[in-house]
Amino acid sequence: MNLIWLIQQSNIEKKIAEAPDSAYEIGVVIGSYLPFVALAGIAYAIYHYNKKKRGSE
Secondary structure (H helix, E strand, O other): OHHHHHHHHHHHHHHHHOOOOHHHHHHHHHHHHHHHHHHHHHHHHHHHHHHHHHOOO
């Protein structure tokens, strides 16, 4: 898992270094973190749904 993160991190740093302007840099950062935020949101939604289904023990 760390290997994938390291490869992705170097790719992001390369894209930011070659960015034509700051708007592109912001887009790269948002695009790299958005999948993780979405997965965390989905995980929380599943947790919340299951907690309500069980009767919040």
